[in-house]
Each structure stands twice: as structure tokens, then as C-alpha cells.
Amino acid sequence: MEMDNIECVSTSDGLEDEIPHHHNHNYNHHHHNHQNNPQIPQFSSLKTHNVNVVVPLTINRTTSVHELLECPVCTNSMYPPIHQCHNGHTICSTCKTRVHNRCPTCRQELGDIRCLALEKVAESLEFPCKYSSLGCPGIFPYYNKLKHEALCNFRPYSCPYAGSECSVVGDIPYLVSHLRDDHKVDMHSGYTFNHRYVKSNPREVENATWMLTVFNCYGQYFCLHFEAFQLSMAPVYMAFLRFMGDENDARNYRYSLEVGGNGRKLIWEGTPRSIRDGHRKVRDSHDGLIIQRNMALFFSGGDRKELKLRVTGRIWKEPPNSDGSNVCIPNLCS
Known part of the structure; x- marks a missing residue:
């Protein structure tokens, strides 16, 4: 489902990293040949x-x-x-x-x-991980190999595009090119952003998802999502960020989102979720900025019949605290 108008203004931070060219990787399983082991x-x-x-x-x-x-x-x-x-x-x-x-x-x-x-x-028997060609150095007992491969940090990522059942898998540079070329997702360099969402009849939007932008900053890539869905029978909107990489690396970053109008505002601050977690999983965990429809229409001003939301945000690098004090409760942090 498309919105009537989506406008994105991304503040440049002087980061001119180019989006990598499309590299198609073959992730078929290969057998590994150990020719110098006479004990097998x-x-x-x-x-x-x-x-x-x-x-x-x-x-x-x-x-x-x-x-x-x-x-x-x-x-x-x-x-x-x-x-x-x-x-x-x-x-x-x-x-x-x-x-x-x-x-x-x-x-x-x-x-x-x-x-x-x-x-x-x-x-x-012991065998290398099937993702050894992608960089995994591990050697595992035969019966432990499957368990490791299911969680291997070198396993390919699934396409993070929201709103479709895309079956493409690959490494991060390949997926960035895939999102740009095949899904036509906007690409921006910088760690601050400014999105404006406009919908002429918001009551028609009950269950929709958009992947609006991929941001390139700090040498990493982040996906910004916007959702419309029902939460306890109440229509809500939700914005959240996902990190294009593993969970451990995602914890090194933080982000904030802000939406407001008519002298009021909501602020969300949290840690981006890895794209290892599907966008539905993130949405259903309510791990992002949640805006009730009535509040969204209040922010929009006018006669409350048209949705006009402006969501601003920024991303920064900050290693997580060892005591877990950086954990946020949805929509209670400011």
C-alpha cells in the first residue's frame, strides 16, 4: 500500500561513502575436501x-x-x-x-x-562450517555442526525489505545493492534524517508497512521502517530502525526518533535491532516509536482528517553499558 506522498530530507553529515556495486554471491553449500588426513x-x-x-x-x-x-x-x-x-x-x-x-x-x-x-x-568426525567460504573459521564435531550453522555469524542475511516475502539472501553489500536496484529503496548518507508522512485519508490505512530509507553512516547501514497496524484494537503508527548486521554489532549504536506538533512531541530512544530479526518481530515487540492515530491526527493539525506527520531522528555510536541501563521501555523514554 502506498502513501499519497512521502517526502524525505536527509541532513548531510559530510559522509560520502558510496553504496557498493551489485555483487552476486553464490551461497550454495559446498563439500570441503581434506586430502591430508589419513585417519578418516x-x-x-x-x-x-x-x-x-x-x-x-x-x-x-x-x-x-x-x-x-x-x-x-x-x-x-x-x-x-x-x-x-x-x-x-x-x-x-x-x-x-x-x-x-x-x-x-x-x-x-x-x-x-x-x-x-x-x-x-x-x-x-569433524567438519568445517558450511559458511567457511564466507569467513567462518570454525571446525565442529559432526553432530554439533547443524546447531552452529543455525546461529553462525557468517551465515547470509535475508533481504530486510518490509511488506514482501523476498527470498533473496546475501551479505550486506549485496543486499544494499539489491534494496536500491530491485526494491527502489531510497539511499542516504548521514546520521540525521527528517521524514514527512502524508495521507489524505488515514482511516483507510489499517495494516500497511513501508521501508522508507537505508542510511549509510559510521561505515554501516541502517533501515528505517514505518508501520500502520492495530494494537489492542486501536489503530497506531510505528517507526523503528534496524541495523544491517549482527546483534552484537547492533548494540554499539543508538538512535532517537521524534514526532510532534501543536506544541507537543513524543521522543523515542533505543538500540537498533539487527535485520536477523524480521520487521514483523520488531513491530510485534513494540520496540520503536508508537503513535496512536488520535495523537498522530492531533500532531497533523487542521481538521484532523489528513495525516501529516514529520518524524526526525539521528543515529550515533555508543557502546552499550555493561549494567544494561540503556534499555528503554517503548514510548516512556525521553
Whole structure:
């Protein structure tokens, strides 16, 4: 949903950092080849009581073991329970259901046979994080790898654009270019901003979201959002800032927002949330400047039939206090 008019005036602070050019990164998973480790075992198939059992042999390449631990259906690494058919072909527990209990290799019925030998060998292996190509230096036991990767600081970011289900992922320079080129988001350099929101019939706006601007300051990028939604059955507007980076780095910055008119004003001060948190999560936590519609119309002046809000703000760098005294309660800080 678009507003009738959105005007942005960003005060220049002499920061002329250019927005990086569009770099397309490939984040497909890669297998890692450790060719100099003679301790990694390989496997062969041994038939016992008409059931093939995988047993270890000695080889010198981790790649072969990793390939054995790769599910033939989804190609992801297999974690217990690892299933096998009567001919010794393995499959992960998730895909066992997807293939209707039929081996994708030989079409035999899978049954409930566990490949305990492969599970046991997997316990002794260590692998690099799948985001090692993006800078993660970690080496993890096989069964701890998934848990780490879900929280890895080097994992790609999701597109922070609000109001759409954009599936693009990438690093911060790539996403900045993506927001500018594909979503046509305004880009500004500087740590102060001045936005004016105008809507001829604000009562038509019950549930809408806008990502208005990306700011470049202190060598980092910040996204300014504006929302219209229902809070306890009351229509409200909300403005908040998100940091394009991880949570730990976001805590090094603070921002303030101010809106007012007719001799009154509201002030919000807080820490920007990381784009690791989706804009809906931030909105639903009420972590930003919340303006009741009646108050917004009062600030707009006139006959209160047209919304005319001016929101100003600034961003500054300030390491958080160790005692947590910088935590703000929404709309109670000034």
C-alpha cells in the first residue's frame, strides 16, 4: 500500500561513502575436501543375515566419508536416525517418509533398519562450517555442526525489505545493492534524517508497512521502517530502525526518533535491532516509536482528517553499558 506522498530530507553529515556495486554471491553449500588426513575411514558393504551392514576401511580422504553421509534424495548431511534398505543403501529420516518408505536407489522397501555403523563413525568426525567460504573459521564435531550453522555469524542475511516475502539472501553489500536496484529503496548518507508522512485519508490505512530509507553512516547501514497496524484494537503508527548486521554489532549504536506538533512531541530512544530479526518481530515487540492515530491526527493539525506527520531522528555510536541501563521501555523514554 502506498502513501499519497512521502517526502524525505536527509541532513548531510559530510559522509560520502558510496553504496557498493551489485555483487552476486553464490551461497550454495559446498563439500570441503581434506586430502591430508589419513585417519578418516571409508566404508564397505558387508552382508550379515541377508542385510548389508556398512563397515569402516582405511582411506585418506574426508570427501569420501562426507559423500557417504550425504542423503541421496535431499543431498544434505544425514543425522541419526540414518536408515538403510536390505541392500545397504542409506537415506535420512526425513526423506524416508518422502519416498514412501521405498529405497530411491534400488526401489526395495526400506523397513526400519538403522545404519548404526555409519552413525557411529559420524560421531568421530569433524567438519568445517558450511559458511567457511564466507569467513567462518570454525571446525565442529559432526553432530554439533547443524546447531552452529543455525546461529553462525557468517551465515547470509535475508533481504530486510518490509511488506514482501523476498527470498533473496546475501551479505550486506549485496543486499544494499539489491534494496536500491530491485526494491527502489531510497539511499542516504548521514546520521540525521527528517521524514514527512502524508495521507489524505488515514482511516483507510489499517495494516500497511513501508521501508522508507537505508542510511549509510559510521561505515554501516541502517533501515528505517514505518508501520500502520492495530494494537489492542486501536489503530497506531510505528517507526523503528534496524541495523544491517549482527546483534552484537547492533548494540554499539543508538538512535532517537521524534514526532510532534501543536506544541507537543513524543521522543523515542533505543538500540537498533539487527535485520536477523524480521520487521514483523520488531513491530510485534513494540520496540520503536508508537503513535496512536488520535495523537498522530492531533500532531497533523487542521481538521484532523489528513495525516501529516514529520518524524526526525539521528543515529550515533555508543557502546552499550555493561549494567544494561540503556534499555528503554517503548514510548516512556525521553
